[in-house]
Amino acid sequence: MIPRRKKRLTWVISLIAGVAVAVSLILYALNQNIDLFYTPSEVLAGKGKDLTRPQVGQRIRVGGMVVEDSVRRDPQTLQVHFRVTDTGPEMTVLYTGILPDLFREGQGIVAQGILIEPDVLQATEVLAKHDEEYMPPELAEAMKGIKHVNPNAPDAYSEPAGDGDKQ
Template sequence: MIPRRKKRLGWTLGLVFGVAASLGLILYAMSEQVDLFYTPSQVHDGLGADKVKPVVGQRLRIGGMVVEGSVQRNPQTLEVSFRVTDTGPEVTILYQGILPDLFREGQGIVAQGVMIEPLVLEATEVLAKHDEEYMPPELAEQMKGIKHVNPNSNEAYNQDGGSP
């Protein structure tokens, strides 16, 4: 082989190896930051055809509906315990902090945290879903007679008793 081609081949192979190694390191680093989303049924039964269950110590997100009557608050601290379900099994969520304003029993939530027992998640973040019955202001006005007034408009100012 001609020395010039050997040199090009060496550079090409080095470049391909470098890109592959960089890509491998990036994917490995990202795998530590990925939080998989599970429903309570998937936590209980396993995920996918191979029925892989989340393990204790794994970071993940669980989404479902807060079970009626399951919210227990510690009056001395900000600790809250509640159960989440989708269609059957329930998962207990432990959270320390202030819950979102939209959080209530029967409401959909997503909790992110670490599994500390097979069906117990210690949450670092709780997100409450808004009402699924949202309607654009124009449709609400037509259907329910509710008129949306922009709070920044003169019309809203006049309704509050102010002068134009």
């Protein structure tokens, strides 16, 4: 390679390396702020090395799995409350409004709202998360024992709430 090109190549590579280092330092420093949500154990036990916990009254997002048999609905209004967990402790989420189609027990959700007690979130928005697995309903039933719920069926969500009310 002729020296002029070698010099230019060195410049270009050091430019990319410099930017890559700068960006990784920025992202590392912002690490906790880039997370979309707190998990329930981070809300209750603290997050990161210094175990910072969100304050009561703070506006946060909480993400976790909806605990089985924890969904309770008010039959008269759109009020609903349920518990979320990530393997560890559980939190209660209160919400008034229409839940997304994918919302069901055992499903991952992200709720945004105000922490009104250390473990209670008054949500203004509930979003459903889904994982990266895709399979036909028959296969899901055979492999995971999941009963297929057609999200388009009108009675798709009354069932888990109905189960919850009986207990």
